[in-house]
Amino acid sequence: MNAVLTRGLMLVCAAFLVATQVHAATSPTTQASGDLPVQGGTLNLVVDPEPPTLVDLTNTAVPTLKVSPKVTEGLLTYDFALHPQPQLATSWSVSADGLQYTFHLRHGVKWHDGVDFSSADVAYSIDLLKRVHPRGKSTFANVTQIQTPDPFTAVLVLSKPSPFLIKAFSASESPIVPKHVYEGTDPFSNQNNNAPIGTGPFKFVKWVRGSYIEYDRNPDYWDKPKPYLDKIIVRLIPDAPARAIAFETGTADLGGDTPVPLADLTRLKQNPKLAIETRGYEFEAGVERVEFNLGNRYLKVLAVRQAIARAIDRNVIEKAVYYGYATPVSSPLIHSNPYYDPTPSPYPFDIAKANALLDAAGLPRGSDGVRFSLIIDPLPISDIPQRTAAYLRSALAKIGIAVTIRNQDLPSYLRRIYSDRDFDIAVNGMSNLFDPTVGVQRLYWSKNIRKGVPFTNASGYSDPRVDQLLEQAAIEPNEATRAQLFREFQQIVERDLPDIDLVEQQQITLYNKRVHDHTTSPDGLDANFANVYLSP
Numbered sequence: 153m154n155a156v157l158t159r160g161l162m163l164v165c166a167a168f169l170v171a172t173q174v175h176a177a178t179s180p181t182t183q184a185s186g187d188l189p190v191q192g193g194t195l196n197l198v199v200d201p202e203p204p205t206l207v208d209l210t211n212t213a214v215p216t217l218k219v220s221p222k223v224t225e226g227l228l229t230y231d232f233a234l235h236p237q238p239q240l241a242t243s244w245s246v247s248a249d250g251l252q253y254t255f256h257l258r259h260g261v262k263w264h265d266g267v268d269f270s271s272a273d274v275a276y277s278i279d280l281l282k283r284v285h286p287r288g289k290s291t292f293a294n295v296t297q298i299q300t301p302d303p304f305t306a307v308l309v310l311s312k313p314s315p316f317l318i319k320a321f322s323a324s325e326s327p328i329v330p331k332h333v334y335e336g337t338d339p340f341s342n343q344n345n346n347a348p349i350g351t352g353p354f355k356f357v358k359w360v361r362g363s364y365i366e367y368d369r370n371p372d373y374w375d376k377p378k379p380y381l382d383k384i385i386v387r388l389i390p391d392a393p394a395r396a397i398a399f400e401t402g403t404a405d406l407g408g409d410t411p412v413p414l415a416d417l418t419r420l421k422q423n424p425k426l427a428i429e430t431r432g433y434e435f436e437a438g439v440e441r442v443e444f445n446l447g448n449r450y451l452k453v454l455a456v457r458q459a460i461a462r463a464i465d466r467n468v469i470e471k472a473v474y475y476g477y478a479t480p481v482s483s484p485l486i487h488s489n490p491y492y493d494p495t496p497s498p499y500p501f502d503i504a505k506a507n508a509l510l511d512a513a514g515l516p517r518g519s520d521g522v523r524f525s526l527i528i529d530p531l532p533i534s535d536i537p538q539r540t541a542a543y544l545r546s547a548l549a550k551i552g553i554a555v556t557i558r559n560q561d562l563p564s565y566l567r568r569i570y571s572d573r574d575f576d577i578a579v580n581g582m583s584n585l586f587d588p589t590v591g592v593q594r595l596y597w598s599k600n601i602r603k604g605v606p607f608t609n610a611s612g613y614s615d616p617r618v619d620q621l622l623e624q625a626a627i628e629p630n631e632a633t634r635a636q637l638f639r640e641f642q643q644i645v646e647r648d649l650p651d652i653d654l655v656e657q658q659q660i661t662l663y664n665k666r667v668h669d670h671t672t673s674p675d676g677l678d679a680n681f682a683n684v685y686l687s688p
Contacts, residue, residue: 155299171410177243182541187668193686195667196384197677198395200206200409201532201562202388205345208327210284211606213562214409214436214533217678219386221323223350227255227274228321230674232278234586236318237673238681239352240269240351250313257304261374263330264349264356264589271300276331278308284339286607287602289584290561290593291320293626294316299604312627315634323352324435324678340604351683353379364388373486373682377634380685381505399426405664406684407675408432412662413535415476420662429661431663432676436659437486438471438583440478440540442652446612448576455513461499462506469654473539478655483642484592486584486656490631491638498647506551515552523552524611529569531580532562536657540579571604578610586674589626596645597622613650 192659203215207224227241236244241249241255262268275298281288282295294314308319320326328351333344348356352356353375354367365386369379387396396412398404399420404411412420420426442460443453451457466480479487482497515523528544530537538559545555559569568574585591594600594607618641625637645651661677663670666687673679 155542175302181497187687188216189380189388189668189683190688191377191380191685192355192382193380194385195381195681195686196387196403196405198387198389198398198517199333199365199394200392200407200411200534202390203365205328205511206356206365206565206687207345207348208324208360209280209329209345210286210340211566212286212532213566213606215562217324217436218349218408219365221352221675221678221680222354222384223348223352223356224323224324224327224329224350225680226321226328227257229504229679230319230322232431232674234319234434234674235323239323240274241292241321244318246318248304248436250315251310253308253310253572254306254681255306257306258374259304261351262372263332263351264370265330265333267332268303269328269330269351270303271306272303273304273331273370274298274328275300275511276335277328277645278306279332280329280339281326283530286602286605287590288634289595290597290626291317291590294619310574312462313629314627316589320590322435322438322678323674324675325590333336341467342479352680354381354680357651362388374680378682380683381681383682384420396420397406399423399664402664404678405667406661406670407663408659408661409436410477410536410657410660413599414477415478417475417660425664426664428664429671429676430658432661432673432674432678433675435585436583436676436678437488438581439481439484439486439656440536440579440581440654441484442492442544443578443580443656444611444617444650444652445573445575445577447573448526450526451576452647453513455559456515456624457510457652458499459506459509459513459551460548460553461497461649461652462502462509463547464654465501465547466654468547469540469543473536473543474655474657477658477660479658481656482632482646482653483581484584484595484645484653485588485642489584489586489588491635493639493642495643495646499649503550506680510551517552521552522554525554525556527556528556528579529558529560529565529575531578532560532565533581535652536581537581540654543560544577544579558589565658566606569610570606570608572602573610573612575610582607584655589622593622593626596650611650613645613648615644615648618644 156477208220217274228236243256282292294310294312297309327477353373357366367384396416485492526543541557628634669683
């Protein structure tokens, strides 16, 4: 290893050490109102659509991330500056060469079934995440061994440095699951996914499909006197206008990811009992995108994808679909990402050029004006993907592509896109998370074409140079070099068009003002809610 690289590694790891030598037994509580927390009460949390599973081990769908951390915790949590804070780990350190992460675990923690929590659970979970989690293969790619010298110490041994890894241990990203429940079973079908046992502040009670999920306060939680709530009821309300009414009538207390139609927000913001919060999406913020199935006979042709890109006006999407709560973007990285490349799209909106591309590709219009037909599958989370699909149907009709919009529930969508790959175009949104290696690499890395694993490389895109850039950036300690690697990556995928990035959305949390401390970290409503309390 050369001297410059060695010095770079030492500087990066020294910064990690400063940021991560935390020895507090519990994380601080941020009071939203300045009052002391009140014990008791039931929180009505709106989640839509219904989660496909209740543990974010094998599935990272947005509704799953909302419920999983209430029961299943992580080693760390984070403040808004993304500095790590204790959860199941009370302190940690990173070796000078960046190849060893040592976590000292909390004593006296029990799983909800009474079994002691230990380092064996951590080692098992990290290994399992690497194998079955949608992002785990890239997140933990360099983790070669997890040592457990005693029940309260876990040591991750890496083959190469991973500069981003210290930010990857939240409950919503890397859940720690009970080894004694999962060992020897199929993690995808284990009963714990639907009736979870965890270490968290709330215990799973029941799941009434299509109606609600119930959680009770864990009286034996390690961070007493938390949690303050007696109960959480997760309300499953599929109809968007009905969700707005629920907030107005007080039957819903809290909801994230813009839980009501954007057209209703102006009215709801005038309600003196309600308020909105835009923080809490620092991990989840991402890009709305059109993803192509590159196995499709038309879409595998670059000229066709170029034509579709030129037929899309991002400014219309911002105004007509998002009511201004979005910013046009052509990169898979959002504007606030430190590695964002502002280079404009090589395919700006131009209907004439779009039609010329299709003519030159030998795809003439028929007597009905149609060149060929495609099906669009919008992600069934909120009404935004559906509204985006409706815009795309109108836009593509102008270049002779007939579009049918196919709607389905979330499990059917996930199976169609990621297991069967029986789709033409998918409309979805993907989080950048805390680093492109975790949030973005999964969508373009050829090694992440993984049948049956949601939110991976569904397009089937494979480019050796992109793989090389992503893999090098994942271990590069020099920030300037890393930025250049990600810049080249962005320019290649914007040119190749395995997908088309449209806008980054400003997500909104809507809440009743009697709910306090619901957003105290970049996880937002994906946190464990140990701090949440209700005014009398």
